[in-house]
Ligand SMILES: Nc1ncnc2c1ncn2[C@@H]1O[C@H](COP(=O)(O)OP(=O)(O)O)[C@@H](O)[C@H]1O
């Protein structure tokens with residue numbers, strides 16, 4: 237019997253469109269002999285849709301006509317497992333709810349990739365591919381991620397962090413604290429991706445306008461030293477804590493050393509449907525063996541330190557002036573699931589999907605050995621609410 241795989245994408249995120257591309261790539265890569273692929277598209281308003289029309293990327297050019305061809309659905313646990321059901325039922329008969337065996341979230345950005353979707357799937361008790369709640373949340377918050385990595389001795393650039401409320405109240409002292417880093421600096425929303433809200437500041441005036449811009453995108457902001465002679469090297473990791481392995485490295489290419497949203501997704505994309513796979517890049521990155529190995533090692537360590545699972549991409553930076561290597565960030569659900577890196581590591585996109593699904597099912601088996609409830613019924617034991625004193 238085929239496994240029913242629900243690929244979840246979209247959602248209330250600034251990287252909504254990128255997720256549509258990544259998910260469509262992933263759905264087409266799945267082995268149709270083994271899996272029934274069931275798309276679950278979450279609109280920007282949070283409405284869930286399913287239907288075969290979601291499997292054709294060209295349909296997304298006209299979203300409203302696409303959604304007319306789809307049905308609004310809901311996932312719920314009926315006691316025997318998780319099913320997908322239509323919200324509007326036909327008056328007579330109609331299709332039965334579909335059992336979902338496993339979910340594959342292919343979402344990017346805040347409100348989805350940050351543990352939100354993962355928490356929802358945990359609550360439903362549905363096995364899912366990729367990082368769990370904690371690793372997803374840590375991976376999305378650049379400041380929390382730096383704290384964990386620094387504590388493990390993995391090199392990251394130090395940063396100054398503040399909330400937009402503080403910025404409006406104490407601009408002056410925040411600016412002077414940041415200036416101890418020395419210009420140029422780079423201002424980033426702590427929990428976004430795709431370079432949204434990010435800019436480099438060379439002086440005080442630019443710093444203030446960069447932060448004014450960033451606070452429109454996120455509550456938490458970080459500022460760090462901007463490396464002027466930068467090489468960016470990315471590496472994907474696949475597996476779990478015991479099996480984590482590194483892909484070849486890539487070097488995304490940009491003329492002015494800053495990878496903007498447009499450069500990542502628009503340049504080189506024919507028809508705009510290739511997502512992260514369309515970025516201009518060199519694979520494998522042209523690096524001395526020892527540097528490649530160090531970057532792969534930092535990437536494995538980062539994946540493990542954050543408790544990741546599935547496929548992730550770790551982005552590193554080399555400061556060409558000092559030869560220092562820093563881990564810049566992790567993408568716990570990387571654009572295009574980093575298939576283009578695994579293809580160059582002798583793993584096809586189809587096998588990558590197989591591995592993601594089997595790692596998820598393995599985690600499920602391991603987790604099912606854990607104890608989540610005690611046999612005694614606390615309410616029975618204490619004769620109801622009256623006699624119960626909680627201690628938590
Ligand atoms: N410390 C830095 N110095 C110089 N450039 C940087 C630095 N940090 C980030 N960048 C540039 O900004 C881009 C986006 O930053 P990043 O931290 O990767 O955020 P995002 O999550 O939006 O991808 C990077 O790809 C790189 O080009």
Ligand SMILES: [Mg+2]
Nearest residue numbers: 430431551565
């Ligand atoms: Mg990045």
